Amino acid sequence: MYRISELAEQVGLSRTALLYYEKQQLIKGHRLDNGYRVYSDKDLQRIRLIQQLQSGGLTLKECKACLEAKVDRQLLKNRLQELDREIAQKQQSRQLLTALLGEGDLKAWHENVDRVAPDAHLDWLIKQGFTEKEALRLKWLSKDMNEHDTYMADFMKVFETLERWAPGSKSETIKAISLLPEEPKKILEVGCGKGIATQLLAQNTAASITAVDNEESALTRLRDRFSSNNLSSRLTTVCASMTELPFDTASFDLIWAEGSAYIMGVNNALTQWKPLLVENGVLMLSDLVWLTDTPSEEAIKFWQQEYPDIQNVKTRLQHIKTAGYEVVDSFTLSDDAWRNYYEPLITRVDALIEQMPNSVALEDISKENNIYTNYLGQFGYQMFILRKRR
Template identity: 50%
Template sequence: MYHISELAQRVNLSRSTLLYYEKLRLIQGKRQTNGYRYYSDNDLQRIRLLQQLQAGGLTLKECQSCLDGKINRDMLMDRLQVLEQEIATKQHAKQLLSSMLGMNASCNWHETIERTAPLAHLEWLKQQGFNEKEALRLKWLSKNINEHEQYTSDFESIFYGIDRLGPSDDDDSLQALHALPINTGNALDVGCGKGLTTCLLAHHSGFSLTALDNDEYHLSCLKEKIKHQPINERITTSCNSMMAMPFEDQQFDVIWAEGSAYIMGVKNALKQWQQFLKPHGYVVISDLVWLTDTPSIEAYEFWQKNYPDMSSKQQRTTDIINSGYEIITSFTQSDQSWLNYLVPLKQKLNCIDDNDYKSNAVNDLRQEIHIHDQYLGQYGYQLFVLKSKR
């Protein structure tokens, strides 16, 4: 037999809670001749069973039914499903925290946050101590804080000596250039890389060109390439972020961005860059788009992981018009543009020993090539020549 205070101590509940349970007839105390209430072992065990049922997610009323032998199987099944969902949510939260702490691979987390909040994702990475160049590469390439340094090193080693970091072709660029109504003025090449397109524009137009990239090595390759050429006088390099460009408002007649606007999001790029355009200035931009309404599952899942903002050609056209531009012309980049990118990359991968690379960079590039070999044509780069309405 237990006094109420002793029972409360044993089950770690307050005296008032026990009195409430007694009022609900969950336990039954007995008043002795001395005026004190006493409780039996049966009351103690009922409370402990009650606590276990509550830990399973049952309400007090539902617990009372179970204690009285009135078990509702459908109700318990519903509770079980809710509990399973809660466990899955907690497990996801655990994986998220572990990823953020660098205790396990963070690829899934980076892919998820990139789909839902890409700009916040970038800012968070920068707050962790990565500079913008490192953060962008982590966001788009390694997606894993633990192996990012090794992944980047392997990636750069694979692409060393390869000029094109993505699909492009001189004929495609010239087709876009010839669609522009102007051929002189100030032009900005955003995300110029090693300057292949910059040099092409300089040779085939009268533009004064600013080549912007956040990779000093890429810009040094451009400088070395043009230092003994006449076009050197018309090309200025700028090692800066495309998201915080250090230029005056309305400085450029043309902004050229082949294969680079995806980094900050096409709609966001078109909005932010408009301030640097002269009134009714021009933008040349390319973006990877779906060319079919029924892509294969494997291709769709691959690009959902690697370019979650990828849309159809029709949707991207709508986005451009809604951003305040009219489309002068638009065309899908040629098969040759893909060959210019893929052939040198395949040759490089065929010549290397995978065992020399410790990260997933090689496997990721081989997977990308597999997707291109199987499904290229379901998607492609669409090149847009635009005129600002402002």
């Protein structure tokens, strides 16, 4: 016979737990004449059997049912399914922790967080020690905080010799300029890159131009371009983030953003840039959109990872109107605009494959090239010329 303290020591449970077991009629103690409560070896073995059943994930109530009647196989199957789900969740948790420690791939995790909480994701990356520029590039390009530096070094190696960093054509930039409702006097270009559109704005307007990019090397290239064409007096370059533009309200009558608004989110751009425009000022931005209601599964899968906010034109127009703009005009970039970007890029990738056989950046760029080759026409860039209304 065992006193309750002795039984507790034998089975590794507290006195309170044993009293609860007794209350649930799982064991049955006897009180001696001296007032001590005692238990038999049968009680000891019964508790050990319960502990074995509990190790399979059964609750105390389910253990009691198994002790008092034939095992309920459906109950065990349900518990097994639940246990499998818990194991899968624990495995995911382990994979994330090892990845955060630099021992695994974080790409899928970053993609998922950016899909459900893009602004919080950006803030968190900055708190991890990344500059805003690095954090934005991590969100859109490397998607792995542990491999970001290597990824970006490879990415910049691919693009360093390329004139264009996004689809576009001179003729269609000029077309968009021709659709402006008034001649601009002060232009802000956001995400100017190496300045292809900047030069066309200078050549086709008499406006002063402030060009913003967060890549200083691109701005250096732009300044050199304007200097060689005797246009420097009309150009001001600013190395800054598009999310925190250092300008006063009502500073510009035209904001120009070809292929850049997606970086901060089109809806955010529509809202945050609007105060910088004068009354009835104009915003021209381009955005990647679906051109069909039935895109292929492969194209959907790719763009959901690379640009989760991709919309069809109708939906994006609704966003524009909700943000307080009137649509002056809109048109889709031609296939030539895409060829101007992708054909040199494909050639560049082919030239670097042997030098960079294990480059994740090169692999990602190759995947995008394949999507362009196989599915262009299902998606495209839409140029939106918008007038600020309220």
